[in-house]
Amino acid sequence: MTTPKPGDPTWVDLYSADPDRAIAFYGELFGWTAERAGEEFGGYITFRKDGKAVAGGMGRMDGDDGPDQWTIYLASADAAATADAAAAHGGTVVVPAMAVGEVGTMAILADNGGAGIGVWQAGTSAGFEAIGIASGGHWSEHAGIPTWFELHTGAYDAALDFYRGVFGWQDPFALDDGSGFRYTTIHAETPMLGGVMDTSVLMPGTPASWTVYFGAEDVDKATEQVAALGGAVLMPPMDTPYGRVSGVADPTGARFSIGGNKI
Template sequence: MTITPKPGDPVWADLYTADLDRSIAFYGELFGWTADRGGPEFGGYTTFSKDGSAVAGAMSRQEDAGDPYPDRWTVYLSSTDAAATTAKASEAGGQVFLPPMAVADIGTMAVLADVGGVGVGVWQADTFGGFQARGTVADGTWSGHAGVPSWFELMTRAYEPSLTFYRDVFGWDDTFTVADSDEFRYTTLHATSPMLGGVMDANGHLPEGVPGAWTVYFGAEDVDTTAARAAELGGAIVFEPMDTPYGRLAGLTDATGAHFSIGGNKR
């Protein structure tokens, strides 16, 4: 499905991986993705496609970068002015990891840490707008092809400060509070369908010492089968498939340990 993004919407996601070849093989087998490796001018950046439409990217870890964090997916939010967005982020208590950088003529990127310390990307589109295919989630029903990005979720221990941060920095002025209790706090990005993602209070849900993160949910025709296949391919099941009011969900890691999730319709 094609969705015209608004400022602050998730528009891209890419994988930072220690073994690009292994990651290409893993996602190719799991989701049927094809990989187009960029030339030297793009640092070998790889674009994943599903049925001819770009759905994600990947880049190799830099051995001399001194990055202590594990392999991971990064979610990029749309901005009409990446420089202004990074300035707002600094003013709002965030941190700029990568200042705005032009990527040929396709757009400008930046990477931040939000007020809760969670990494998030910024994408100012030029010739490349981001996802060329994506699924939707409405009332627990997942629509769209398997293997396409369908939901984006921030789990944070700084729930209220993070909501304020994203409203101030990315213009999230159209959110909806799904639940607000000590057991479960959740706010969606956009108050009407298609809702693109949400923010969850991670206190009491994440194990001690596990940091908050943005997570990409890819659609799955059969969540249980896809989860089992991921494990066969060298990944792991972090939380077993379960039915929820929001569909059937499972948490996984890929063959090099990067976390992602899958979702689909209930059994």
């Protein structure tokens, strides 16, 4: 894992009503182990794959009836300044910048289209200790590791302006096939870690949201295992020009995607 640039996806964590069930589910599905931090960190969970930190998790707060979900964090040199910039560009600060001991500083935002996104300013932890690179279709080489991060939004142009202004995205690679499919990567050069998809034509009315893809050796088998472990299949496996993907949810409803090579 190289040092993330500002605006790079740098961490993901799970907000779950049943952390114990989540630990069991992701352990079976991806082979993750889990470590719980002390009370000073609220029992925060670090998920590891082959000993390397690949994700985090926390239990739902008392009185919160919001959905279980995965949150993607983008790197920032100054989380407080990023939160201020988000507000200035039409976003909302959901959780103001707050220090997490010496580990780093976090904030939670909603972008100008309503999609939730986290901010991480590195302290002793820069975030991922292992991450896959999905470009070239080699997702299956990174089974159980985050490989791609994607924003779905109907406010495509406005969202790109937001992330350029708030996170400094520069010179992305853009695709427009003329049929309504528009896609922009976070960066123009490798390693490309994610992108933004316009849903206004292909999936009109879909709420804006970020999703994380985890790699799999066999997308179809991993998707079947999600269902067998009590999760749900939201989008059956399908081939794309960049690999085979599916959309799923864990047993308490947190959504994520699975990606792998075509079969």
